[in-house]
Amino acid sequence: MINISGQGKLFITAVSFLLLLSLMVTGCAPQKSSKTQSLNLTFKAVVGSQALVFNRTHYANPGGDGQFKVRDFQFILSNIKLRSDTGVYRQPDSYHIARFDNAGTSFTLVLDNIPVGNYRDIDFSIGVDPEANSSRRSVGDLDPNSRMAWSWDVGYKFILFEGGLNRHDVLSPLVYHVGFSENYRALRFPLSNITANNKNSEKPLTRLVFRVDLMRLFKGVNTIDMGALPSVKFDKDDAKLIADNFQGMITLCQRGAC
Amino acid sequence: MVLALLIILAVLVFRSADRQSPDTLPLITRPLAGFSAPFVFGRFKVPANNPLTEETVELGRRLFYDVRLSGNNQISCASCHIQRLGFSDGKTTAEGISGKPLAFNSMSLANLLWGAEHFFWDGRADSLEQQALMPIQNVDEMGQNLEALVLELQADDQYPRLFNAAYGRISTVNIAKALASFERTLVSANSKYDQYLRGEVVLSKQEELGRKLFVAHPDVKTSLRGGNCIDCHSQFLTSGFKPLYDGFSNNGLDGEKALSPGLQAVTKDPAHRGFFKVPSLRNIAVTAPYMHDGRFASLEAVLDHYNEGIQMSPTLSPLIMEANNMERGHATQINLNLAAQEKAAIIAFLQTLTDPQFLNEEKFSNPFLARQTRSKLTAPDSKIPDSTIPEFTTPGSIE
Numbered sequence: 001m002i003n004i005s006g007q008g009k010l011f012i013t014a015v016s017f018l019l020l021l022s023l024m025v026t027g028c029a030p031q032k033s034s035k036t037q038s039l040n041l042t043f044k045a046v047v048g049s050q051a052l053v054f055n056r057t058h059y060a061n062p063g064g065d066g067q068f069k070v071r072d073f074q075f076i077l078s079n080i081k082l083r084s085d086t087g088v089y090r091q092p093d094s095y096h097i098a099r100f101d102n103a104g105t106s107f108t109l110v111l112d113n114i115p116v117g118n119y120r121d122i123d124f125s126i127g128v129d130p131e132a133n134s135s136r137r138s139v140g141d142l143d144p145n146s147r148m149a150w151s152w153d154v155g156y157k158f159i160l161f162e163g164g165l166n167r168h169d170v171l172s173p174l175v176y177h178v179g180f181s182e183n184y185r186a187l188r189f190p191l192s193n194i195t196a197n198n199k200n201s202e203k204p205l206t207r208l209v210f211r212v213d214l215m216r217l218f219k220g221v222n223t224i225d226m227g228a229l230p231s232v233k234f235d236k237d238d239a240k241l242i243a244d245n246f247q248g249m250i251t252l253c254q255r256g257a258c
Numbered sequence: 259m260v261l262a263l264l265i266i267l268a269v270l271v272f273r274s275a276d277r278q279s280p281d282t283l284p285l286i287t288r289p290l291a292g293f294s295a296p297f298v299f300g301r302f303k304v305p306a307n308n309p310l311t312e313e314t315v316e317l318g319r320r321l322f323y324d325v326r327l328s329g330n331n332q333i334s335c336a337s338c339h340i341q342r343l344g345f346s347d348g349k350t351t352a353e354g355i356s357g358k359p360l361a362f363n364s365m366s367l368a369n370l371l372w373g374a375e376h377f378f379w380d381g382r383a384d385s386l387e388q389q390a391l392m393p394i395q396n397v398d399e400m401g402q403n404l405e406a407l408v409l410e411l412q413a414d415d416q417y418p419r420l421f422n423a424a425y426g427r428i429s430t431v432n433i434a435k436a437l438a439s440f441e442r443t444l445v446s447a448n449s450k451y452d453q454y455l456r457g458e459v460v461l462s463k464q465e466e467l468g469r470k471l472f473v474a475h476p477d478v479k480t481s482l483r484g485g486n487c488i489d490c491h492s493q494f495l496t497s498g499f500k501p502l503y504d505g506f507s508n509n510g511l512d513g514e515k516a517l518s519p520g521l522q523a524v525t526k527d528p529a530h531r532g533f534f535k536v537p538s539l540r541n542i543a544v545t546a547p548y549m550h551d552g553r554f555a556s557l558e559a560v561l562d563h564y565n566e567g568i569q570m571s572p573t574l575s576p577l578i579m580e581a582n583n584m585e586r587g588h589a590t591q592i593n594l595n596l597a598a599q600e601k602a603a604i605i606a607f608l609q610t611l612t613d614p615q616f617l618n619e620e621k622f623s624n625p626f627l628a629r630q631t632r633s634k635l636t637a638p639d640s641k642i643p644d645s646t647i648p649e650f651t652t653p654g655s656i657e
Contacts (some may be wrong), residue, residue: 055529071529071576101502136494138300145300145372145492147499151473162576170590173576177475231580234480 039082039111040207041122043250044258045073045100048215052105057166062218063225066167068174073214074099075159075246076141076148077109078132079186080124084117094124095132095140097148098212107212116204119191126246127158127184134181154234155179159246161217165226175231176217176242183243189252211251211258220245285426287311295371296447298455298494302371308387308435310442313424316625318440320420321433323624326410327394328355329401335393335437336624338364342617344541345444350552354399363552368446368540368616373497374505379534379550381506382524386438391430404430444622446540450610455494461610468607471600476583485604486564486581486594490536496611498536507575508532510568510592511549517571520550531573541617543609557608561601568592 045052047059047070057069077098080091091111098107127133128142133155136144143149148157161176195205218224221244232238251258290310295302304310321327322335338352339345345367352364362379376384383389393399394407411417411428418428425432451469453459461469473493474484490498490507498505506521512532521533534550548554554563568578570592584595596604616622 097501099501136298138297143300143500144298145495145497145499146501147504149493150475151488151493164576171572173580175576175580233475234477234482238479 035116036113037116037204037206039114039205041080041109041111041210042207043077043098043100043107043210043212045105045107045212045214048213048219052100052214054101057164057171059215061165061167061226062215063223064227066165066227068163068165068226070161070163070214072101072160072162074148075126076128076156077107078125078128078140080111080122082111082114082117082119083121083123084115084119086117087115089114089117093140095128095142097141097146100212118195119205120195121188121190121192122208122252123186123188125184125186126250127179128156128181129184130181133179133184150177150179155181158183159217159242161214165230167227172227172230174226175233177233178239178242178246180236180239182236183239185243185247187247187250191252193254194252209253209258211253213249213251216249217242217245220248285313285423287313287424290315290443293443293445295369295445296452296455296494299369299372299447300495304371304442305385305387308439310439311424313420314436314439315443317417317420317424318436318438319621320416320625321437322440323626326414327400327402327407329403329406330355333400338393339367341619341622342544344368344446344545344617346545348546350547352399354393354396355401356398358398360398362550363547365535365537366541366545367441367444368538368613369495369497370441370444372495373492373500373538374503374535375500376503376505376524376535379520380523381503381521381535386441387431387434390434390437390441394433404433407433444616446613446616448615449540449613451607452613454610462606464603464606465610466607467600468603468605469610471596471604472607475577476581476594478582478585483583483596483600484581485596485600486577487604489575489577489581491539495538496540496542497538503530503533505536506530506533507536508571508573509534509564510570510574510578511553511563512571513569514571516569517573529573532571533573539608540611541613543612544617557605558601561596561604565594565596565601 050059052070052073054070054072057067059068059070061068075098077096078094080094082089096109100107132139132142136152138144142156144152148160149155150157157177157179159176159178161174163174164171165174191205191208194208218226222241224241224245229238229241232242287309288311290312293310308314322339325331325334325337327334333355338347338354340347343366347364349364350359351362352360354360365379370386374381376382377386377389378392383392391404394402395404408428408430411421411433421428421432421436424436450459450461450465454461468485471483471485472487472491474482475486475489476482476484490509492499498507503521503525508517508520508531512518517532519531521530522528524530543557546555546557548557548560554560564578568574570579579592581594584593
């Protein structure tokens, strides 16, 4: 940004070099002993046995009449942790808004510079932990001016689903905005099957694929008739109904099957 | 070891000295002093190839107010973006060089570093740099040929020096960059609402009711009354949302037959038909008339529209369709069912978004008319921290 004349440049080059040298001497070089890798996490969205196609009315209302369409779907995926034999890697500022309105209806995030290790499980959560949920600060993808934010005294929507239900050719709106700290759900996925399959133990795990099933929002522990419950916002019991369902919407794909 | 390092040092010094050939003298620019914004606005990003500097902003301000940017040397950007009107023009739709009424209402300008990263009501520009050149060239707006403009500016007694200091030379790309730089400095952050957010003032009872309604989607089940504004206008910026086209919406102005393409003209996606940019509501009380086509003369008319004037169409926002402060029952008519005093309260809240400092700020004013004392852009008195949070994520740690 700032350009400096010849002499100044010379001086700065010398100073920064000396600074670098002093850093090396004081031993701030942990990279030497611990190798790092990256891990790609891909989330593919489906609706039950069908592909997710936005704005097409062709998914059956699991608890009643009619078919629904998805206009928008986003959720907050947070606090990613990887547990290995030697420790736990926690992604810093780990708040991601997962959205699927793209050609592959998938969401990908890359964990960079994670230590190479024999990871036993991966943890992450749906929603925002109570501390971050009551803050106005932008951390990771969290932004109090985003679509996922309610007003600051309420916090974030953990899941946003907006669409429509067609019953007897009458289209009615569907709005499921589910949040509240008590609906924050931590998930754990064991990686033992995947790592055991990895014959070449020298080769680190580079990619994990998850399936996100939108139908599970309405058909899981609780089966929901979208006609009877077309919107969920601030009613705590209704929000819990969906949260108990979204807890099971993500599965880890192994050996090509999810 | 030490010797090797000294050799490397010497090589580095030699190379850095060598790189400085007389043809490519580096620009000596000063980062814009004291530029800051409230932390509740969130992160912002200035393009790496167009940093905010004293030089670029000074140049951009001059260009913004210069009528030579139009083909007949009578219209500047400021003709349709008048500071005391929140950089809007008070007209239903804008009027340019041809005198033909244009398709859209002149947008107000404030806090352009935040909110949707697509500009114009239909989102046809993806950056302020791209936006800046479009009205200049449009035959009905400023009707200027860009090559002719460059020649005109080259012949001026000030611009060669100003461009030289800011970017090195006069070019269309640098004209766009300078205008974008100036526009990025148009930060409105001292309205009564901002002062309230900083804990400096309290809102009146009516304004506070309006604020609560503004930030609430109604939920009859929990007896929460809401004006439903926040579903499109973010709570602090009051603009549309940033990512992709989340900051665009069909707000029910027209039914299916009369629905204009809007964003669909840009994305070609039928799901975007009738979508228009959700504008910032900063200074909204002085930016009438309202909507992309300026159809509403007053805020009262706007509130009436959202309360009881919504027209149904296939792409209408489900959040608008669904929002109701009363049990819908079997009624099919969309109605927010706000009480008259609730509508008045929301308008009272909207009036707290007027920022007199912004509307009178000298560094945003016409430099051709400015007082003698104005020679450089001065820093604001109080600096609010946390405005520049880095974009990157730092690597994690192992326990």
